[in-house]
Amino acid sequence: MAPSLVLLGTFVVLPVLLDVPLSLMQYxxxxxxxxxxxxxxxxxxxxxxIFWQAVGHTLELALxxxxxxxxxxxxxxxxxxxxxxxxPVYRTILFVPYVIPLVASSIAWIWMLSxxxxxxxxxxxxLPVRGVTWLDSSTWALPGIMLVTVWQFVGYYTVLVLxxxxxxxxxxxxxxxxxxAGEIRLAWSVTLPLLxxxxxxxxxxxxIASFRVFDQxxxxxGGGPGTATMTLVFYLYQQxxxxxxxxxxxxxxxxxLVGLMGVTWLQLxxxxxxxxxxL
Amino acid sequence: xxxxxxxxxxxxxxxxxxxxxxxxxxxxSFWYGVGGQLEKIIQSQAEKxxxxxxxxxxxxxxxxxxxxxxxxxxxxxASIAAGSVPDVVQLEIHATCTFASKGALVSLDELMAKSRHxxxxxxxxxxxxxxxxxxxxxxxxxxxxxxxxxNRDRFQKAGISGPPKTWAEVAAIAPKLTQEGAGGPGAKVFxxxxxxxxxxxxxxxxxxxxxxxxxxxxxxxxxxxxxxxGLRVWTDLIxxxxxxxxxxxxxxxQTIQDFxxxxxxxxxxxxxxxxxxxxxxxxxxAALSPGFEGKPLVVPQGGANAVIMAKIAPERQKAAWxxxxxxxxxxxxxxxxxxxxxxxxxxxxxxxxxxxxxxxxNPNHAVPIEELQYSRAAPPSPKYFQVLQLVQRAQQNxxxxxxxxxxxxxxxxxxxxALLAAP
Numbered sequence: 001m002a003p004s005l006v007l008l009g010t011f012v013v014l015p016v017l018l019d020v021p022l023s024l025m026q027y028x029x030x031x032x033x034x035x036x037x038x039x040x041x042x043x044x045x046x047x048x049x050i051f052w053q054a055v056g057h058t059l060e061l062a063l064x065x066x067x068x069x070x071x072x073x074x075x076x077x078x079x080x081x082x083x084x085x086x087x088p089v090y091r092t093i094l095f096v097p098y099v100i101p102l103v104a105s106s107i108a109w110i111w112m113l114s115x116x117x118x119x120x121x122x123x124x125x126x127l128p129v130r131g132v133t134w135l136d137s138s139t140w141a142l143p144g145i146m147l148v149t150v151w152q153f154v155g156y157y158t159v160l161v162l163x164x165x166x167x168x169x170x171x172x173x174x175x176x177x178x179x180x181a182g183e184i185r186l187a188w189s190v191t192l193p194l195l196x197x198x199x200x201x202x203x204x205x206x207x208i209a210s211f212r213v214f215d216q217x218x219x220x221x222g223g224g225p226g227t228a229t230m231t232l233v234f235y236l237y238q239q240x241x242x243x244x245x246x247x248x249x250x251x252x253x254x255x256x257l258v259g260l261m262g263v264t265w266l267q268l269x270x271x272x273x274x275x276x277x278x279l
Numbered sequence: 280x281x282x283x284x285x286x287x288x289x290x291x292x293x294x295x296x297x298x299x300x301x302x303x304x305x306x307x308s309f310w311y312g313v314g315g316q317l318e319k320i321i322q323s324q325a326e327k328x329x330x331x332x333x334x335x336x337x338x339x340x341x342x343x344x345x346x347x348x349x350x351x352x353x354x355x356x357a358s359i360a361a362g363s364v365p366d367v368v369q370l371e372i373h374a375t376c377t378f379a380s381k382g383a384l385v386s387l388d389e390l391m392a393k394s395r396h397x398x399x400x401x402x403x404x405x406x407x408x409x410x411x412x413x414x415x416x417x418x419x420x421x422x423x424x425x426x427x428x429x430n431r432d433r434f435q436k437a438g439i440s441g442p443p444k445t446w447a448e449v450a451a452i453a454p455k456l457t458q459e460g461a462g463g464p465g466a467k468v469f470x471x472x473x474x475x476x477x478x479x480x481x482x483x484x485x486x487x488x489x490x491x492x493x494x495x496x497x498x499x500x501x502x503x504x505x506x507x508x509g510l511r512v513w514t515d516l517i518x519x520x521x522x523x524x525x526x527x528x529x530x531x532x533q534t535i536q537d538f539x540x541x542x543x544x545x546x547x548x549x550x551x552x553x554x555x556x557x558x559x560x561x562x563x564x565a566a567l568s569p570g571f572e573g574k575p576l577v578v579p580q581g582g583a584n585a586v587i588m589a590k591i592a593p594e595r596q597k598a599a600w601x602x603x604x605x606x607x608x609x610x611x612x613x614x615x616x617x618x619x620x621x622x623x624x625x626x627x628x629x630x631x632x633x634x635x636x637x638x639x640x641n642p643n644h645a646v647p648i649e650e651l652q653y654s655r656a657a658p659p660s661p662k663y664f665q666v667l668q669l670v671q672r673a674q675q676n677x678x679x680x681x682x683x684x685x686x687x688x689x690x691x692x693x694x695x696x697a698l699l700a701a702p
Contacts, residue, residue, distance in 0.1 A: 028381065030359055
């Protein structure tokens, strides 16, 4: 236990602890010197409209990835749980994106999201859309990032949901069927409530992960066009490493930490309403 | 027996203790920030230097793109924080003063004065953005200027005899060069493709009589009609479907590829693109950057300086200087320019008869050298490369997000003023 505590302490706890005083300083990375400025960094954040845009985009990203991820994971999980022929093959295909390095898939997605790329071709078959300039447009760049994120992680959440489904005792399902429940009623009143602890875990993890999205934005849009895909983490990165404003970057990370803790606490609080641990 | 063994042991120890007849060369690390074809040339040049003399061995290392705020600068910051810096770095010219003003670089004035071919007067007018607060900290490693590349075959088919000299001419001929694709949007050929980066915005602003910063470098000066004029030409052409831009971190490379793949009849890029453009299967030409009618052409230089990090041992600094001097010797400077399209940095390279013959045979390579006389230094403010990132964002808002040009520049100017005012 001791070695892992040391690792955890050095690489997780210590940086977080050092972060808070850093956010109260203006620190020059090249000269390796700083001075205390109190809450000035936080005031500058509150006064910066781009910071608030970043907050908005982060929340949009959280919603726009968590909802599709969960819906798709539940759908795929329910289908794959039925012992379909070739089930393991489909499971593997769903899971493969999760294993591909995010940076590599982001590079491929740049090409697929170009105005004459694969996504527009497919969309053009079913919808009257022509030549959407995904990563070049302020309306469609963030949805593009959401698309890549959902594609990358749907397999992971499907596997989680599947394992949750397999923990549901068969007797309960059979009893419900004997009582005359149809498929949808079965799913809604029996399966989903028993799945709710797993779903809670998925929601919490997905929201935290979406707050930390970075690779796709760094590779595909650089926060742009303009500030259309600026999220909190990318704002942090720009402040700290683009503008060499280390104190400001630290203050954003403190805001992120407090924000995420708050959001998670809220989710766990609300969980009492809808999560059932036993029928 | 014991005596013989002892003697043998003593002999062995003596042998091991004697320094080898040939000293192992001093290894110095060289961080560079260009990829693709340019990287191959840097690697081969480093090997050439290592073979040419026994004392110094340069170990090149690709640290990521050297652009402002890019991966190489972050690695450099991390290495400074960790206390183990490389020896020689290819540092972007606008970032040189940022690092120099904090004491991270060695000042080179004395070394230059004593050198054989690296005295200040040996250089072409490329010593822009190498100095900070009166002292020189960098030697020009690669220098480029903005260059217009045009597809002569397509121009001739459209009945246009030569490249455009002003932005008004660009706006007039781009529609003639645009071709709708028969096979769908993928086959369309645009008349013009600009690259939406601050470097080109600087060129258009200066060429129209505008400025980026006030003379005292304390306030932004680019929220003006002169700065907006060029951007307006771009947005107008894009709106009418005669131009398009690429976006994202690889926009520059994508635009070069578009020109090579004949997705555009002309594009405004860098002298350094010539190696990549040479892959084109049609007749292409380089031309001076377009300017504005009745006003002198003024362009920025681009590229990086070779700098020596301050916190390394004196013998490593000396070795680093050896490498830099070799790189800027007339023969090697001419070779680098020939292979890449970057301008040769020293005057004597132009006197090299091989290089003269090369320029005669490849007139495209003579264009950037001609454009050097119109180039000027960017304001040597330590915060300049942060200013440029804010300007870049404004450009993206104007071109991609269709934000009103002058208002966007005005609000960016306010941010820049706040940045420059902060200590």
